[in-house]
Amino acid sequence: MKMRLPIAFSVLFVLLAGSCSTESIENTNIPSSENAVLVEQALLDIVNDHRINLGYSSLLFSQVAYEYANTHTDYMIAKGSLSHDNFSSRASKISSEVNAEYVAENVAKDYPDAAAALENWLQSPNHRKTIEGEFTHTAVSVKKDASGKLYFTQLFYR
Numbered sequence: 001m002k003m004r005l006p007i008a009f010s011v012l013f014v015l016l017a018g019s020c021s022t023e024s025i026e027n028t029n030i031p032s033s034e035n036a037v038l039v040e041q042a043l044l045d046i047v048n049d050h051r052i053n054l055g056y057s058s059l060l061f062s063q064v065a066y067e068y069a070n071t072h073t074d075y076m077i078a079k080g081s082l083s084h085d086n087f088s089s090r091a092s093k094i095s096s097e098v099n100a101e102y103v104a105e106n107v108a109k110d111y112p113d114a115a116a117a118l119e120n121w122l123q124s125p126n127h128r129k130t131i132e133g134e135f136t137h138t139a140v141s142v143k144k145d146a147s148g149k150l151y152f153t154q155l156f157y158r
Helices: 007-019 037-053 063-079 087-098 114-122 125-131
Strands: 103-109 137-144 150-157
Touching: 037 114, 037 125, 037 137, 037 150, 063 087, 063 103, 063 137, 063 150, 087 103, 087 150, 103 114, 103 125, 114 125
Parallel strands: none
Antiparallel strands: 103 150, 137 150
16 A cells, blocks of 8 residues: 555545554554564565665665554454554554655565565565555564464555
8 A cells, every 4th residue: 555645645545444444553452572573684685685686776674664563563463364454544654753755565474484475475466566666665574473473564655
């Protein structure tokens, strides 16, 4: 998902209203899971390698995006499913904090490692478009649920 603020924000809000939950997670107690730091770093590296091989610039790590990605990954683990719930709120907050023009997000779960997650994202036209998009910054959160399954959230912005 991408957005151009402020015009696209209102358009995106209308589009997301039917497909993503608007429930607030701010007042919900969601336990925090431990990050799979090596998987996160591997995914950042292979996404940048992919972009460079296509002639695109590499993406810079964003601590702001990382914090929002972590919160969303914990949320998905608590729900036990993938979602883009509350994306418009994340995108708006990131945009406000770093003056981002566009924000996008990819999510995944149940892949054993970074390479498998990237391979599957690249097979999806929308995920591929995000990975290969005109972004400058990214962060990826990867965490395991209680059964050891990995959940992934990658945020992009420019």
